[in-house]
Amino acid sequence: MKRWGLAKAIASNAMAYKLDFVLWAILPPLQIAVYYFLWVSVYKYGGLEYVAGYSLNNMITYYVLSIVVGALTWVGIEEEIEEDIVSGNMIQKMTKPMSVGEYFFFENIGYKLLAVPLIVVPTLLLGYLLFGAQLTSFPNLLLFSLFSLIAMVMNFLLSLTVGALAFWMKKIHSLVRLKRTAFFLLSGGLFPLELLPTGVRALFDLLPFKYLLYVPIKAYFGEVGVEHFLLSLGWVLFTYLCYKLIWRRAYKQFKGVGV
Amino acid sequence: MRALKVFLKFLEIEWGKTMAYRINFLLHNLSILLSDILSPLLAILIYHNTPGIPGWTLSQFLLFYGTNIFVWGLAGFFFLPMSWRTSWKVRIGLFDQILVRPIKPVLHLTLTSVDLDKIGEVILGLLIILLSGVKFDPIQLSMYLLFLGCGILVMYSLSLMLTSAAILFVRVKNIFHIIWVLGEFTEYPLSLYSAPFRFFFTFILPFGLVSFYPAYAFFGLLESSTILSLLLITALFFLLGIKIFDFAIKRYTSAGG
Numbered sequence: 001m002k003r004w005g006l007a008k009a010i011a012s013n014a015m016a017y018k019l020d021f022v023l024w025a026i027l028p029p030l031q032i033a034v035y036y037f038l039w040v041s042v043y044k045y046g047g048l049e050y051v052a053g054y055s056l057n058n059m060i061t062y063y064v065l066s067i068v069v070g071a072l073t074w075v076g077i078e079e080e081i082e083e084d085i086v087s088g089n090m091i092q093k094m095t096k097p098m099s100v101g102e103y104f105f106f107e108n109i110g111y112k113l114l115a116v117p118l119i120v121v122p123t124l125l126l127g128y129l130l131f132g133a134q135l136t137s138f139p140n141l142l143l144f145s146l147f148s149l150i151a152m153v154m155n156f157l158l159s160l161t162v163g164a165l166a167f168w169m170k171k172i173h174s175l176v177r178l179k180r181t182a183f184f185l186l187s188g189g190l191f192p193l194e195l196l197p198t199g200v201r202a203l204f205d206l207l208p209f210k211y212l213l214y215v216p217i218k219a220y221f222g223e224v225g226v227e228h229f230l231l232s233l234g235w236v237l238f239t240y241l242c243y244k245l246i247w248r249r250a251y252k253q254f255k256g257v258g259v
Numbered sequence: 260m261r262a263l264k265v266f267l268k269f270l271e272i273e274w275g276k277t278m279a280y281r282i283n284f285l286l287h288n289l290s291i292l293l294s295d296i297l298s299p300l301l302a303i304l305i306y307h308n309t310p311g312i313p314g315w316t317l318s319q320f321l322l323f324y325g326t327n328i329f330v331w332g333l334a335g336f337f338f339l340p341m342s343w344r345t346s347w348k349v350r351i352g353l354f355d356q357i358l359v360r361p362i363k364p365v366l367h368l369t370l371t372s373v374d375l376d377k378i379g380e381v382i383l384g385l386l387i388i389l390l391s392g393v394k395f396d397p398i399q400l401s402m403y404l405l406f407l408g409c410g411i412l413v414m415y416s417l418s419l420m421l422t423s424a425a426i427l428f429v430r431v432k433n434i435f436h437i438i439w440v441l442g443e444f445t446e447y448p449l450s451l452y453s454a455p456f457r458f459f460f461t462f463i464l465p466f467g468l469v470s471f472y473p474a475y476a477f478f479g480l481l482e483s484s485t486i487l488s489l490l491l492i493t494a495l496f497f498l499l500g501i502k503i504f505d506f507a508i509k510r511y512t513s514a515g516g
Contacts, residue, residue: 023433027440033456034443038312041451042305045313052308174283178290181297190297195304 003098007110024115028067028123029130035063036131052194058221059192061134064127065144065217066189071119072112072148073155073212077104078176081163086170090254101160101243108156140222147216147224150232155183155212157239160247167250188214208235262370265362269371277375288379295328295383298446314450319478321391326407327445327470329384332377334414341372342421342435349429355513365504368422369415399477402486406473409493413468416500423507445469465492 042048043056054062081104084090093100127133136144162179166172184190186209193204193214204210211232218224277284299321306317315323345368348354357364421438424431441464449457449471460467472489475481481489 023436027436030440031443034447037451037453037456038305038447041313042309042311046310048309169282171280171283174286174290178286178293181290181294185293185297185300191301191304195308197307 003102003106004109006103006106007113009110024119025122028071028119029126032060032063032067032123032127032131036060039063052192054192054194057132057134060131061127061220062192062217064123064131064133065220066213067123068120068127069148069151069213069216070189071115071123073152074115075108075156075159076111077108077156077159078163078166078179079173080104081160082166082170082172085166085254094251094254101247104160105156112152136220137222140220143219143222143224144216147211147219147228147232150236151212151216154208154232154236154239157236157243158183161239161243164243164246164250167253183209183212186210187212188217192217208238211235261362262366265367266370266373270373273373273375284376287376291377291380292383295380299324299387312448312451315448318392319474320448321387322393322477323448323470323474324446325384325387325389325391326410326473327384328380329388330407330410330414330469331442331445332380332382332384333411334418335377336374336381338369338372338415338418339421340374341368342418342425342431344372345422346425346429346431349426349511352513354426354511358508358511364508365419365501372418393477399479402479402481403473403477406468406476406489409489410469410473412493412497413465416497417464419500419504423503426507426511442466445471448474461489462492465496468493 039056039059043051043059049055051059081090084093090100093103096103098106124133128135162176163172165175169175186204186207188204188210193201193210196204211228215224215228215232218228302312302317302320302324305311311317312320345354348357357367360367417438421431421435424434428434444452444456444460445466449460449467452460457467460471468489472481476486
């Protein structure tokens with residue numbers, strides 16, 4: 001109960017900065033517009049019906065959903081961990097009646113409570129009405145939600161793992177920026193993975209990152225199977241173990257400096 | 260000469276500060292380089308899977324995109340940071356010091372805004388331009404350099420406007436964010452966008468001059484009337500930047516520090 005209270009408090013605190021949220025709602029359509037114009041011109045110029053198996057509508061839908069999944073799974077805790085360690089606030093978090101991981105998780109849920117009405121819903125509506133994104137069936141929408149939830153948990157655990165490096169490195173914002181850009185590329189945020197040459201695609205398929213974005217989008221198109229579900233759960237378990245391992249060492253490191 | 264001395268002194272201080280966190284500097288540059296190669300990567304995949312981007316060969320696109328990175332990198336290296344640094348200085352009351360120094364505020368801010376973290380972006384931009392595979396003809400090159408200068412001036416004027424906003428409104432994170440998102444439109448040629456967008460990025464916020472028009476000038480695709488209009492737009496945007504900055508300095512009220 002306390003945990004959900006934390007999520008609600010974070011959401012209402014963040015609502016104090018209303019202008020930020022107006023911006024959150026305005027900016028995604030602009031980002032979609034860049035790719036919309038690019039792909040419309042490419043399809044028209046080549047007289048193409050399909051590119052790598054995607055119709056123009058599918059391609060636009062891919063970019064709309066890329067923003068939606070990005071908003072649902074986005075995590076900004078690494079900078080907070082960095083700041084908490086430098087300022088000493090981490091000690092307060094360690095003494096709360098929940099683990100640091102749990103604290104950050106429910107804080108993150110608080111932001112998500114806002115992201116859904118302020119980014120996800122407007123982006124989807126504008127995607128359908130303005131850019132002609134494709135609707136899907138109800139079962140596919142449920143699958144999309146399920147895989148997005150898994151992606152959110154996985155991205156959270158990965159961020160918590162990378163964030164823990166601040167215990168050793170102190171300044172990690174450049175590393176975090178590098179991580180976010182790499183994840184964006186490897187997860188299929190920039191383009192559908194089908195566009196890649198076969199050899200490179202095989203390499204991308206071996207990595208866990210496609211479950212952060214590409215697979216949830218494929219679920220929306222109804223192109224996922226049980227194996228995707230099982231593999232994504234496997235990767236969540238793996239990232240959970242990484243998080244546990246690194247945070248155990250981080251605690252020791254923190255105590256080691258005299259806390 | 261005095262200006263150069265101030266600039267070199269600040270460069271030395273900045274170098275010392277940057278080198279205190281070498282790994283951070285390296286990682287920062289790596290992250291910038293990775294994010295900068297995303298658009299060319301998508302372009303290469305488009306050319307791999309389709310006939311390409313209308314009106315642009317891959318070489319031409321790379322020249323366009325290299326120019327884009329180069330100008331943004333140069334702006335980020337020399338003067339764009341003055342906007343967020345000013346925002347910070349106003350907030351903590353340090354901006355007053357700049358007003359009482361024996362050097363004009365605009366010059367002081369311009370000379371002391373170097374951000375060495377952007378050096379990788381400048382080098383990458385140059386590399387993409389040189390490796391794009393386009394043939395350099397002296398006349399086209401001079402036209403290109405002229406419009407490259409215009410693009411740099413547009414970015415400088417924008418920096419002055421953003422700095423003015425920081426002086427007037429203090430909390431301007433959101434304005435910066437809007438500009439970065441609008442900046443994403445410069446990653447692909449203006450010719451791909453619809454007429455209202457082309458108008459906006461030519462006459463209102465002339466981001467087209469950052470890379471699109473220099474590349475067009477390079478390929479000899481600009482008519483003389485367009486050339487004159489673009490030079491006029493650059494001059495007007497610069498004048499507007501200076502005027503807004505002067506206005507902001509006059510309206511500045513200290514934070515009381």
